[in-house]
Amino acid sequence: MWRPEPLDKIQKWSNSISRAIRDYLEISENLKLAHFKLAYFIETYEEKSALEKTHLNDLWEQHQKYYSFSRKIYDQKKAAPDPDTFKSYYQKINASNTPRRSLLDLKLEIAEKISESCYLCEKRCGVNRKSQLFDKSGYCNCKKPVIASEFLHIGEEAPLVPSHTIFFTGCTLHCVFCQNWNTSQRINAGIHLSQKKLASIIDARRKQGALNVNFVGGEPTPHLPFILRTMSHCKENLPVIWNSNFYMSEESMWLLQGFVDLYLSDFKFGNDECASRLCAAENYGDVVRRNHIMAKESGNLIIRHLVLPGHVECCTKPILSWIAKQLGQDTVVNIMGQYHPDYYAHQYHEISRFPFPSEIEEAVLWAKKMGLKNLI
Numbered sequence: 001m002w003r004p005e006p007l008d009k010i011q012k013w014s015n016s017i018s019r020a021i022r023d024y025l026e027i028s029e030n031l032k033l034a035h036f037k038l039a040y041f042i043e044t045y046e047e048k049s050a051l052e053k054t055h056l057n058d059l060w061e062q063h064q065k066y067y068s069f070s071r072k073i074y075d076q077k078k079a080a081p082d083p084d085t086f087k088s089y090y091q092k093i094n095a096s097n098t099p100r101r102s103l104l105d106l107k108l109e110i111a112e113k114i115s116e117s118c119y120l121c122e123k124r125c126g127v128n129r130k131s132q133l134f135d136k137s138g139y140c141n142c143k144k145p146v147i148a149s150e151f152l153h154i155g156e157e158a159p160l161v162p163s164h165t166i167f168f169t170g171c172t173l174h175c176v177f178c179q180n181w182n183t184s185q186r187i188n189a190g191i192h193l194s195q196k197k198l199a200s201i202i203d204a205r206r207k208q209g210a211l212n213v214n215f216v217g218g219e220p221t222p223h224l225p226f227i228l229r230t231m232s233h234c235k236e237n238l239p240v241i242w243n244s245n246f247y248m249s250e251e252s253m254w255l256l257q258g259f260v261d262l263y264l265s266d267f268k269f270g271n272d273e274c275a276s277r278l279c280a281a282e283n284y285g286d287v288v289r290r291n292h293i294m295a296k297e298s299g300n301l302i303i304r305h306l307v308l309p310g311h312v313e314c315c316t317k318p319i320l321s322w323i324a325k326q327l328g329q330d331t332v333v334n335i336m337g338q339y340h341p342d343y344y345a346h347q348y349h350e351i352s353r354f355p356f357p358s359e360i361e362e363a364v365l366w367a368k369k370m371g372l373k374n375l376i
């Protein structure tokens, strides 16, 4: 059976990148509790019925209070504790009685209320996705979560591999060049699993050597309530990766804070005109920039940027400049050169070809010029 590399071995490939994602690495190594585990152990309410009757504003107030509390505990553990101390701490809380209502339950309750007039992402469709009738779908077309595939992925960034990657169908953006259109735009291309079943698979994959669980799509955002409930059934401690287009609503970002350990974002466009033309996203820049700032505040972050042909000046350079200036030069950035024209890309002249090697080189040179030092 494959086993994860020990932490000191992972550190050897880049001390600088390891420092930037240290919490993630420590959770992978079971030296630190994952955010979702901590949220699971923090008790908030005495009775579920009381929680169900509470107005959404009150729930948010409670959420803010208990999230701040969980931050304090998490930050106390920021410097790596020695493994023996951590193990006894972990065993102690594992042996304790399960709280009746946890911060994780509170997050789930809020997420479900949001999905009743859905604004999980910034499309803010307002449809009731909890309704059994489902007479009206939102922009993503997502109804009951459909899983296209799940497996130990060895093609992700080195510190994430092997990654237990769970691909949901459906997406909150419809990029004309989508590289995963066969699942992102075909919402029935997979199977339904119960949350308990998926949780048992996640636990089994962890035992097989998965360093993390990696929620992706399509896009995981429409399935946030399902994912929260799934993780509430997980027994193992492992980092949660949110692998996303980052078009989540601000409310979803609040719920992800204190749940996600490593954000793996897909930062595509450097201006709203390109975003509007190529994926019909409104206000893309403000939304995605805001979400990156919130992600950086609350977890580790790796930003992916796929270099689009003909978009180095208008998209790649502004994105890299903004990251260096606003998120810091130590931000981990993966500049990806594997774009290929797919889906409807042939209808858009400039992206109907592969990027030139000179465009990828220019992107990397610009990143270095901006002082970004943790490039993958």
Ligand code: SF4
Residues within 6 Å of the ligand: 118, 119, 120, 121, 122, 123, 124, 125, 126, 127, 129, 137, 138, 139, 140, 141, 142, 171, 172, 221, 222
């Ligand atoms: S998740 Fe889907 S239904 Fe909900 S707001 Fe976004 S696109 Fe609309």
